[in-house]
Amino acid sequence: MRDNVVNSPMSSRAAAADEPGDRFERLYAEAERGAAVVPWDRDSPHSLLAEWTDRDRPDGAGRRALVVGCGFGRDAEHLARLGFATVAFDISPTAVRTARRRHAGSPVRYETADLLDPPAAWLDGFDLVLESMNVQALPAGTRERAIPAVGRLVAPGGTLLVIAAGRRADEEVEGPPWPLTRAELDAFATGPLVPARTEEIVAPDGGLRWRAEFRRPA
Template sequence: MQDQEATARLSAEALAAGDPTGWFERLYTEAERGDSTVPWDRESPHGLLVEWATARELSEAGRRALVVGCGYGRDAEYLGRLGFATTAFDISPTAVRVARERHPGSPVTYVTADLLDPPADWRRGFDLVLESMNVQALPPRVREAAFGAVGEPVAPGGTLLVIAAGREDEEDPPAAPPWPLTRGEIDAFGRSGLTPVRVEDLRDTGILRWRAEFHRPA
């Protein structure tokens, strides 16, 4: 509950100030002081990522991966262990710094970057792009731009994997983030020339989650 209160408070203040993504850095700095906790701070990589990778027996030495909104690096470190040359970014400088501190000697490259204004050389530069539970934390006007931006770094022949909380089309979105995504919003990740491979509607104890795989033709 404290986690939800912090995200609701900080996101509302950021939206009111016209800075819809500024609350991420504020949350991480508050967490570092012990005044808040980061709701998505976990010790292990996301289970839906691990399940997906295990089913494909991924071992990807020499291939490049990009992790969107990496936070403290749990998913990025997992992809690094699989052999991907992994770059992980977050809009929060504090999150990036703490990720480096938590994983000394890591092969993962952690950088501060904005999804909507990324380095030019990232375009079409990665064999795997992972978007896990990030776009759902963005307000509608930013989220619309993010759908296409997430797929831009996927190289020809590459894959985008999206993991997100879900809601039915007729459900009203909650007042504060995260805002679970509808099926139509999941489909929107294909806007940058990607082809849907598989969109999984996963329900655990009645809670809808999406795992969606997209491919860029070679």
């Protein structure tokens, strides 16, 4: 298994015959019954997140982090170990229930929520927001709404970290997932967010990966 698989997507309002939220809830529910395996289910955080935290050494003390589409919580637990007061959400109730069970006693607050309709208290609320391999699982119309929705969660002075599979602008794909073009990646810089660092990474399987930071001025 590799880190290029998508985590659970977020939107419960995608007007599609097979909504991503429904599709992933079915997968998590089947896994809970022992009838399926979740490909991204592993103990360690995403490798590009682990590399970033090892390199930049973010200090989570007194700061809040939010993990979008948390799945079973591997990235959320990593950020909590760095001292962040961490909230992690997924649209799949089964994923959230499993995360709570697996990490009993964890300081992470696991919640069921929709990125396109988050709790009002979350807006402008987090010093670090992590979006890792989720938005790319959404069809085009919903993806266009989800990208700016992520940035609304970043507090003044905060950082948005985006990790995603990538593709060239002229590269056609049949999703899901739909790896992000550079233009889609740049679109995370909406409202007060500004690009801070964008890394183009070649994965072990030869595919393109993005790791990008966006900052909101204090």
